[in-house]
Amino acid sequence: MSSKAPIIGRLAVIGLGLIGGSFAKGLRQSGLCHEVVGCDPDPATCRVAVSLGIVDIMTDDLAEAVQGADLIMLAVPVLAMERVLGQLATLDIGQAVITDAGSTKSAVVDAVRNAFGRIPPHFVPGHPIAGSERSGVEAADAGLFRNHKVILTPLEETAETSLALVRRAWQAVGADVEDMRLADHDEVLAATSHLPHLLAFSLVDTLASRSENLEIFRYAAGGFRDFTRIAASDPVMWRDVFLANRDAVLRSLDDFTHDLSRLRAAVEEGDANALLGVFTRARSAREHFSKILARRAYMEPMQTQSINFIANPGASVQGRIRVPGDKSISHRSIMLGSLAEGVTEVEGFLEGEDSLATLQAFRDMGVVIEGPDHGRVTINGVGLHGLQAPPGPIYVGNSGTSMRLLAGLLAGQTFTTELTGDASLTKRPMGRVANPLREMGANIDTGEEGRPPLHIKGAESHLKGMDYVMPMASAQVKSCLLLAGLYAEGSTSVTEPAPTRDHTERMLKGFGYPVQVEGATATVDSGHKLTGCKIDVPADISSAAFFMVAASIAEGSDLTLEHVGINPTRIGVINILRAMGGDITLSNEREVGGEPVADVRVRYAPLKGIEIPEDQVPLAIDEFPVLFIAAACAEGRTILRGAEELRVKESDRIQVMADGLQLLGIKAEPTSDGIIIEGGVMGGATVDSHMDHRIAMSFAIASLRATADICITDCIHVATSFPGFIDLARSVGINIRQEDNA
Numbered sequence: 181m182s183s184k185a186p187i188i189g190r191l192a193v194i195g196l197g198l199i200g201g202s203f204a205k206g207l208r209q210s211g212l213c214h215e216v217v218g219c220d221p222d223p224a225t226c227r228v229a230v231s232l233g234i235v236d237i238m239t240d241d242l243a244e245a246v247q248g249a250d251l252i253m254l255a256v257p258v259l260a261m262e263r264v265l266g267q268l269a270t271l272d273i274g275q276a277v278i279t280d281a282g283s284t285k286s287a288v289v290d291a292v293r294n295a296f297g298r299i300p301p302h303f304v305p306g307h308p309i310a311g312s313e314r315s316g317v318e319a320a321d322a323g324l325f326r327n328h329k330v331i332l333t334p335l336e337e338t339a340e341t342s343l344a345l346v347r348r349a350w351q352a353v354g355a356d357v358e359d360m361r362l363a364d365h366d367e368v369l370a371a372t373s374h375l376p377h378l379l380a381f382s383l384v385d386t387l388a389s390r391s392e393n394l395e396i397f398r399y400a401a402g403g404f405r406d407f408t409r410i411a412a413s414d415p416v417m418w419r420d421v422f423l424a425n426r427d428a429v430l431r432s433l434d435d436f437t438h439d440l441s442r443l444r445a446a447v448e449e450g451d452a453n454a455l456l457g458v459f460t461r462a463r464s465a466r467e468h469f470s471k472i473l474a475r476r477a478y479m480e481p482m483q484t485q486s487i488n489f490i491a492n493p494g495a496s497v498q499g500r501i502r503v504p505g506d507k508s509i510s511h512r513s514i515m516l517g518s519l520a521e522g523v524t525e526v527e528g529f530l531e532g533e534d535s536l537a538t539l540q541a542f543r544d545m546g547v548v549i550e551g552p553d554h555g556r557v558t559i560n561g562v563g564l565h566g567l568q569a570p571p572g573p574i575y576v577g578n579s580g581t582s583m584r585l586l587a588g589l590l591a592g593q594t595f596t597t598e599l600t601g602d603a604s605l606t607k608r609p610m611g612r613v614a615n616p617l618r619e620m621g622a623n624i625d626t627g628e629e630g631r632p633p634l635h636i637k638g639a640e641s642h643l644k645g646m647d648y649v650m651p652m653a654s655a656q657v658k659s660c661l662l663l664a665g666l667y668a669e670g671s672t673s674v675t676e677p678a679p680t681r682d683h684t685e686r687m688l689k690g691f692g693y694p695v696q697v698e699g700a701t702a703t704v705d706s707g708h709k710l711t712g713c714k715i716d717v718p719a720d721i722s723s724a725a726f727f728m729v730a731a732s733i734a735e736g737s738d739l740t741l742e743h744v745g746i747n748p749t750r751i752g753v754i755n756i757l758r759a760m761g762g763d764i765t766l767s768n769e770r771e772v773g774g775e776p777v778a779d780v781r782v783r784y785a786p787l788k789g790i791e792i793p794e795d796q797v798p799l800a801i802d803e804f805p806v807l808f809i810a811a812a813c814a815e816g817r818t819i820l821r822g823a824e825e826l827r828v829k830e831s832d833r834i835q836v837m838a839d840g841l842q843l844l845g846i847k848a849e850p851t852s853d854g855i856i857i858e859g860g861v862m863g864g865a866t867v868d869s870h871m872d873h874r875i876a877m878s879f880a881i882a883s884l885r886a887t888a889d890i891c892i893t894d895c896i897h898v899a900t901s902f903p904g905f906i907d908l909a910r911s912v913g914i915n916i917r918q919e920d921n922a
């Protein structure tokens with residue numbers, strides 16, 4: 181027994197099945213109550229409950245059980261609640277708090293109202309999501325609720341003190357308690373629990389009633405077993421659930437029946453594309469849910485909420501590696517592949533969260549996309565006008581590129597969409613795309629101050645081409661407008677103040693779509709089409725940059741990065757490092773699918789501080805965090821100007837890097853549009869990544885020259901652009917490890 185002081189004198193558990201028995205046993209063991217009384221009409225259950233130590237005493241008389249109770253748990257099947265509550269209402273139960281464990285909540289609340297003529301303030305409806313296909317008091321398990329969710333649906337009338345007591349009781353048996361609105365509970369559970377049970381019961385029944393059933397069950401392998409496990413659940417309990425949650429279940433069942441008949445038709449007609457569409461979408465949704473579940477859900481709450489990196493000082497880097505695929509090109513491969521006619525085969529696709537968010541967006545809009553499987557993706561293009569309205573808002577997580585490029589493309593559709601993102605993306609400016617799109621005729625609403633979410637009303641937009649002169653050098657804005665231009669009347673031209681990455685222009689041409697580029701202006705006309713093609717995504721120079729700086733600053737290093745994209749609009753990092761004295765050589769230069777690539781060899785060389793030429797800023801925009809680490813290791817002063825865009829990335833990269841460098845003992849002075857860094861000796865510290873992937877990886881690289889450990893907090897977003905960073909870093913000799921904080 182635990183040493184917790186009892187706060188409940190007497191607990192009465194009415195109905196000693198799996199749930200009631202487990203609750204009684206768990207609370208009894210927790211030491212939170214003095215005495216646990218069980219009540220069940222079945223004499224055998226009563227005997228077992230006492231002999232297994234589940235309760236202190238058993239009775240079959242409700243009045244006796246609740247006499248003097250502080251907490252009454254109703255754990256009888258939902259339809260038996262009415263009778264038990266009716267009886268309870270005739271008894272003097274004083275101030276006892278009543279709660280229940282019924283799987284549907286509206287029916288129980290109605291039964292309470294009928295019995296008492298009102299909702300008593302000490303009634304707290306509850307539902308533990310911890311069933312099992314086992315049933316009966318023998319299966320009672322004190323640990324059944326540990327790390328499982330319990331949903332409480334307090335009502336307006338519910339007293340805070342009663343709610344607190346019930347919450348405390350569930351927490352004492354290890355549950356993760358959440359509150360939910362009553363109506364939401366029944367709707368959500370109808371879809372996620374009740375419908376699957378109905379299907380499992382039905383499938384087993386259908387198969388069992390066929391004459392060759394013995395043969396079927398003898399050969400029934402994993403799939404059957406997995407799908408039908410829950411058909412072994414308690415029939416009475418489930419009968420009651422379906423009777424009690426009738427309307428919500430019917431809604432879910434109707435949706436399902438509708439989709440099932442579509443699948444039936446696809447099978448009948450041999451519609452391979454429709455089948456693949458459903459299966460790929462379902463598979464990716466399942467993976468997505470598993471991730472959500474692993475992070476914070478029903479079974480193991482609060483897992484892997486945050487990740488820290490711990491990097492030990494010293495070491496040099498050696499070897500040959502290939503970093504993951506280019507993020508910008510990966511996004512565009514999905515977008516243009518989806519809008520193309522025919523099939524597009526992608527190799528080297530970045531399986532990071534940002535590009536996967538784009539992929540999911542197009543699946544949500546009805547595009548059948550196979551993979552990714554080791555970087556291979558097959559997109560069955562639907563043509564420029566083949567996208568369908570997504571079922572709900574499109575969530576693009578942390579990815580600015582997804583949101584801004586999609587905004588342009590969605591302005592040209594005939595349906596309305598909402599684009600949302602995570603907390604970091606929700607702070608980033610979207611007016612830079614919404615305003616010019618409005619000038620083209622798009623109907624777009626943004627959140628406050630031009631931030632996400634974006635509501636894009638395609639049907640109310642009549643896009644007209646325009647000549648737009650961008651106020652900032654942004655490839656995302658340029659690409660957004662060119663994509664809108666595919667749907668706009670006439671020509672759309674975008675002029676940039678300085679060259680920015682031109683992957684959209686190159687890839688459009690690769691898909692056979694004409695693009696004119698004259699000086700700083702790119703132009704598209706509507707009325708052409710894209711044709712599916714093959715895309716080989718080079719390794720991302722923005723990811724390679726971490727290792728270029730690593731090899732440059734760590735004495736004795738010699739590292740080759742293979743198949744790196746060296747598009748002239750992306751090679752600022754190489755130019756800047758070379759200007760600082762970096763030893764970088766390119767070999768095996770070739771072109772793949774319209775993009776130049778090379779193997780990049782970097783050897784250690786003492787660096788010196790420089791004034792970074794402003795024309796390099798857009799060409800190295802994502803590489804500055806790690807270039808600041810190079811500057812901290814260089815002799816003398818490095819000055820960056822004209823880089824105010826860094827303040828509106830996943831974090832304010834000027835401020836956040838300056839703060840981190842200062843903690844490491846480096847003089848780093850942020851300015852409005854850049855930073856001044858004096859090279860020096862770096863110590864150890866705990867540095868906050870501000871949930872920004874590039875900040876996290878930059879400080880990891882700094883450890884190579886630090887004199888003590890660097891701990892970087894909140895690094896989970898590294899997976900947005902560089903899955904596998906830690907393993908790759910370790911493989912070249914960096915002493916770094918990851919710590920998961922539950």
Ligand SMILES: O=C(O)C1=C[C@@H](OP(=O)(O)O)[C@@H](O)[C@H](O)C1
Nearest residue numbers: 508581653654655656657801802
């Ligand atoms: O077009 C793109 O793929 C990107 C453009 C850049 O953003 P801006 O256009 O905001 O400079 C860059 O920072 C981002 O990581 C990717």
Ligand SMILES: C=C(OP(=O)(O)O)C(=O)O
Nearest residue numbers: 578579580581582802829
């Ligand atoms: C700025 C970045 O990406 P995005 O704008 O797509 O979020 C980045 O990857 O550094």
